[in-house]
Amino acid sequence: MANYKVERTQPTVYIDKGGRPIQGFIVYVHLVDFDEIHELSVPSLSPDIVSAAADDLIEQRQALAELGG
Numbered sequence: 001m002a003n004y005k006v007e008r009t010q011p012t013v014y015i016d017k018g019g020r021p022i023q024g025f026i027v028y029v030h031l032v033d034f035d036e037i038h039e040l041s042v043p044s045l046s047p048d049i050v051s052a053a054a055d056d057l058i059e060q061r062q063a064l065a066e067l068g069g
Contacts, residue, residue, distance in 0.1 A: 007029065009026065011023075012025060012041065014041045022043050023043075024041060025041075025044070026039050027039070027042055027050055027054075040054065040057060
Protein backbone atom coordinates (compact mmCIF):
# COMPACT_ATOMS: atom_id res chain seq x y z
CA MET A 1 0.00 0.00 0.00
CA ALA A 2 1.10 3.59 -0.61
CA ASN A 3 2.80 5.59 2.10
CA TYR A 4 1.03 8.47 3.80
CA LYS A 5 1.78 10.96 6.53
CA VAL A 6 -0.68 12.89 8.67
CA GLU A 7 0.28 16.54 8.16
CA ARG A 8 -2.14 18.18 10.59
CA THR A 9 -5.58 17.97 12.17
CA GLN A 10 -8.33 20.51 12.73
CA PRO A 11 -11.59 20.33 14.71
CA THR A 12 -14.67 20.79 12.55
CA VAL A 13 -18.37 20.06 12.20
CA TYR A 14 -19.39 18.11 9.11
CA ILE A 15 -22.57 16.50 7.82
CA ASP A 16 -22.79 12.70 7.75
CA LYS A 17 -24.58 10.65 5.09
CA GLY A 18 -27.84 10.93 7.04
CA GLY A 19 -27.68 14.74 7.04
CA ARG A 20 -26.77 14.98 10.72
CA PRO A 21 -24.04 17.32 12.00
CA ILE A 22 -21.02 15.52 13.45
CA GLN A 23 -18.41 17.08 15.73
CA GLY A 24 -15.22 15.69 14.27
CA PHE A 25 -11.92 16.52 12.65
CA ILE A 26 -10.39 17.27 9.29
CA VAL A 27 -7.19 15.28 8.92
CA TYR A 28 -4.76 16.47 6.24
CA VAL A 29 -3.00 13.45 4.76
CA HIS A 30 0.03 13.60 2.47
CA LEU A 31 0.03 10.72 -0.02
CA VAL A 32 3.77 10.28 -0.49
CA ASP A 33 3.60 8.18 -3.67
CA PHE A 34 1.48 10.85 -5.41
CA ASP A 35 2.91 13.93 -3.65
CA GLU A 36 -0.63 15.13 -2.90
CA ILE A 37 -2.35 16.38 0.24
CA HIS A 38 -5.98 15.38 0.81
CA GLU A 39 -8.53 16.17 3.51
CA LEU A 40 -10.33 13.42 5.42
CA SER A 41 -13.40 14.15 7.58
CA VAL A 42 -13.45 11.78 10.53
CA PRO A 43 -15.48 11.63 13.75
CA SER A 44 -12.44 10.90 15.93
CA LEU A 45 -8.65 11.10 15.93
CA SER A 46 -8.49 7.43 16.86
CA PRO A 47 -5.60 5.89 14.92
CA ASP A 48 -7.87 3.03 13.82
CA ILE A 49 -10.44 5.41 12.32
CA VAL A 50 -7.89 7.68 10.63
CA SER A 51 -5.94 4.71 9.29
CA ALA A 52 -9.07 3.11 7.80
CA ALA A 53 -10.07 6.39 6.13
CA ALA A 54 -6.55 6.90 4.76
CA ASP A 55 -6.41 3.33 3.47
CA ASP A 56 -9.74 3.87 1.63
CA LEU A 57 -8.42 7.11 0.15
CA ILE A 58 -5.24 5.39 -1.06
CA GLU A 59 -7.23 2.56 -2.67
CA GLN A 60 -9.39 5.06 -4.55
CA ARG A 61 -6.39 7.19 -5.57
CA GLN A 62 -4.49 4.17 -6.87
CA ALA A 63 -7.55 3.13 -8.89
CA LEU A 64 -7.66 6.61 -10.45
CA ALA A 65 -3.99 6.37 -11.36
CA GLU A 66 -4.71 3.12 -13.22
CA LEU A 67 -7.49 4.59 -15.38
CA GLY A 68 -6.66 4.76 -19.02
CA GLY A 69 -3.44 2.89 -18.61
